[in-house]
Structures are given as C-alpha cells and as structure tokens.
Amino acid sequence: MLSFRSLRHVVLALAATLAVGCAPTLKVNVLQPARVNLGAAKRLTVVQTEGRKGARDFLIEELTRQARSEGYFQVTDRSDEGIVVKVAGRAVQMLNTGNGPAQGQDEIGIRIDVNDWDAEKKTETIKGTDSKGKPTEREEKFYEAKTVASVTAFNAAGKALLAEEEYETVGRGDDKDSAIGNAARALVGRILFDMTPKYVSKYIRLDDDDKAQKPIIEVAREGNVPRAITEMESYLQSNPQNSAALYNLAVLLDASGKYQEALDLYTKAISVSSKDYYVSMKAECAKRLADQQALSQ
Structure with missing residues (x-):
C-alpha cells in the first residue's frame, strides 16, 4: 500500500501531466532530412x-x-x-x-x-478450419522473387x-x-x-500563465500567426522582462520557421524563468534549425 507521502507525489505528478496535456499548443509541419541527406538537391x-x-x-x-x-x-x-x-x-x-x-x-x-533479378516457384501449406471447426490444409503455389x-x-x-x-x-x-x-x-x-525528406507534425507548447496574453494566443491558434507576432511584440515592448511574452514570441517565430530569432528569444526567456518546457522547446527548435541548414546545403 502506498504511504500518504507517496500517494501525494503520484497525485501531484498526475496533475502536472494533465496540466501539460491541457496547455495550448501550435501545430507545425516540419521538413526533416532523410537518412541519406541530399541537401537542397531536387x-x-x-x-x-x-x-x-x-x-x-x-x-x-x-x-x-x-x-x-x-x-x-x-x-x-x-x-x-x-x-x-x-x-x-x-x-x-x-x-x-x-x-x-x-x-x-x-x-x-x-x-x-x-x-x-530472379524468381523461383514455391509451395506453401495454408492451415485453417472448415465451417465445422475441423482443421484443414491446402497447398498454394506462387513465385517468390x-x-x-x-x-x-x-x-x-x-x-x-x-x-x-x-x-x-x-x-x-x-x-x-x-x-x-x-x-x-x-x-x-x-x-x-x-x-x-519527410514532413512531420510537431506541437509547440505555449505559455498561458499570463492571462493578458491569452487573446494573442487564441489569435495564433486560430491560424493568424503573423498578427499574433505583431501583437506579442507590442506586448513585449511594454513588458520586456515578462518571461511568458519572451517565450511565446519565441514559439510564434519558431512556428513561422524563423528558428535563429526564436532561439535567441528562448534563451532570454530561460534566463528569466526556470520552466522545464522552455528548455525542451528550445532544444526542439535547435533541431529544426539544424535540419533546415542540412536541407539548404
């Protein structure tokens, strides 16, 4: 049986997981290099x-x-x-x-x-059951190349x-x-x-802890990322040390494919706040930048 302290830890961990699952995200389709990277060649x-x-x-x-x-x-x-x-x-x-x-x-x-470049004739025994449940066998002939x-x-x-x-x-x-x-x-x-190269879907988490930014986040989630970038930049000018604004602008630039600009803002956000997902989203952005550079060579 779990002790009260252990049970409390489990409940807190579950609550954290549910909170992450409910956090707003932006879906982006990212082009990733294949195993054999041919660079920009098409x-x-x-x-x-x-x-x-x-x-x-x-x-x-x-x-x-x-x-x-x-x-x-x-x-x-x-x-x-x-x-x-x-x-x-x-x-x-x-x-x-x-x-x-x-x-x-x-x-x-x-x-x-x-x-x-060749094929040979083969025979395979197919086992099954008939309508009465009795075992049956039949031979199937085919070619294997x-x-x-x-x-x-x-x-x-x-x-x-x-x-x-x-x-x-x-x-x-x-x-x-x-x-x-x-x-x-x-x-x-x-x-x-x-x-x-293949397109893969990625979900970039936004920070909705600051209620004043939620309307901007909704604009982005409705598909108007350029407008959301403009509004978030304006908000950040009035709140230059707001970690959520720094981070969310990084996310919006990340979703727009402006990876280097996004990385700079992720770094600033991390210097202000110690949220774990800031670090993980920055790492994913760095991977997207590396893929973009590999495909442009």
Missing part, C-alpha cells in the same frame, strides 16, 4: 546502370514514376550517354562525362548496379552520399514477372525513402 539523374538491360530499364522507369508520385524529386535518365562513374571510398570520379551538360549544383548523380541492386548517389563536387550501398527486397506473385515486378517496386521505394 534533381536525380541516372547517369549509369549495369546489369541485365530489362532490369535496368524497369528500375529507371519505376524510379521516375515513384518520384513523380511523391512530388519531391525530378528524375532524368542519361544512362545511354556512355557516362562512366568510378567509386573510390566516399568519392566519385567521372571517367567519361558523356555528351550532355555538366552536373549541376542542385543535381544528384545516380549509378545503379543490378546484382540479382529477389531483387538486389547497388546504388551510388553523388553530388557535383564528387562526394558519394551513397557509395555502392546494396538494397535487397523480395516479392511474391502468381507468375515470375509479377513477383519480380513487386520486388523491384519495393526496392525502388526503399531507395527513395532513404533519400526523400
């Missing part, structure tokens, strides 16, 4: 492919289709120009540049080597952001071609997933 150019021609053509077509569907990258195929790429560690050397334009600063060169490709992605400076990284996927189908197609589509999906 153009992928396939410069060289090796392996079975049918497999190479399928991968290029599927890469183009999926990239168009996601809407982030534009894909260009220059694999028929005779461009030759040599990979040495994390560096790439162009032994033959082809007859087209030089690689642009906003462009990522791609080399794809098809290592495996494996596709393996090595991918190199490099920028205009010759830096390999992916250096012959191997991707392997499996797929099933009623026939050999459909099984290989399913596996290959999954392979391309994994490649693009590793390269494509």
Whole structure:
C-alpha cells in the first residue's frame, strides 16, 4: 500500500501531466532530412546502370514514376550517354562525362548496379478450419522473387552520399514477372525513402500563465500567426522582462520557421524563468534549425 507521502507525489505528478496535456499548443509541419541527406538537391539523374538491360530499364522507369508520385524529386535518365562513374571510398570520379551538360549544383548523380533479378516457384501449406471447426490444409503455389541492386548517389563536387550501398527486397506473385515486378517496386521505394525528406507534425507548447496574453494566443491558434507576432511584440515592448511574452514570441517565430530569432528569444526567456518546457522547446527548435541548414546545403 502506498504511504500518504507517496500517494501525494503520484497525485501531484498526475496533475502536472494533465496540466501539460491541457496547455495550448501550435501545430507545425516540419521538413526533416532523410537518412541519406541530399541537401537542397531536387534533381536525380541516372547517369549509369549495369546489369541485365530489362532490369535496368524497369528500375529507371519505376524510379521516375515513384518520384513523380511523391512530388519531391525530378528524375532524368542519361544512362545511354556512355557516362562512366568510378567509386573510390566516399568519392566519385567521372571517367567519361558523356555528351550532355555538366552536373549541376542542385543535381544528384545516380549509378545503379543490378546484382540479382530472379524468381523461383514455391509451395506453401495454408492451415485453417472448415465451417465445422475441423482443421484443414491446402497447398498454394506462387513465385517468390529477389531483387538486389547497388546504388551510388553523388553530388557535383564528387562526394558519394551513397557509395555502392546494396538494397535487397523480395516479392511474391502468381507468375515470375509479377513477383519480380513487386520486388523491384519495393526496392525502388526503399531507395527513395532513404533519400526523400519527410514532413512531420510537431506541437509547440505555449505559455498561458499570463492571462493578458491569452487573446494573442487564441489569435495564433486560430491560424493568424503573423498578427499574433505583431501583437506579442507590442506586448513585449511594454513588458520586456515578462518571461511568458519572451517565450511565446519565441514559439510564434519558431512556428513561422524563423528558428535563429526564436532561439535567441528562448534563451532570454530561460534566463528569466526556470520552466522545464522552455528548455525542451528550445532544444526542439535547435533541431529544426539544424535540419533546415542540412536541407539548404
């Protein structure tokens, strides 16, 4: 059984949790770099492919289709120009540049080597029960495919952001071609997933302890953040040491993508108040700034 003191601590902790849950927040959608950060580049150019021609053509077509569907990258195929790429560690050397334009600063060169592209027929035993609850078994025949490709992605400076990284996927189908197609589509999906930045939703907590600021907070939560910034700046001029005003203006700038300005204000707010969530929100803003800088390189 909990002692009175222990029970009191539990109640206080629960009350604090509920208070945080009821605190006003601003929802923001933030673009975060993928595992393989391609910086500001939004153009992928396939410069060289090796392996079975049918497999190479399928991968290029599927890469183009999926990239168009996601809407982030534009894909260009220059694999028929005779461009030759040599990979040495994390560096790439162009032994033959082809007859087209030089690689642009906003462009990522791609080399794809098809290592495996096949399927085999398999049989699987499916167990179940009939309408009377009796055990049943049946055999199901299908094809299982494996596709393996090595991918190199490099920028205009010759830096390999992916250096012959191997991707392997499996797929099933009623026939050999459909099984290989399913596996290959999954392979391309994994490649693009590793390269494509994603929008994620974040919630930034506001400080509503100062009742005079609540109308401004409501303006922001209704979607008019620019007006809320103007009103909060005016309020702060009259209350320069108000920690909640410093913090809330930081939040509003943070939600507007002005991360460096927000960080400066978070720091000022923390110097006036010791609220824990001031520190955690500042840390999240610093991460957003780092992501923004990584995506602008």
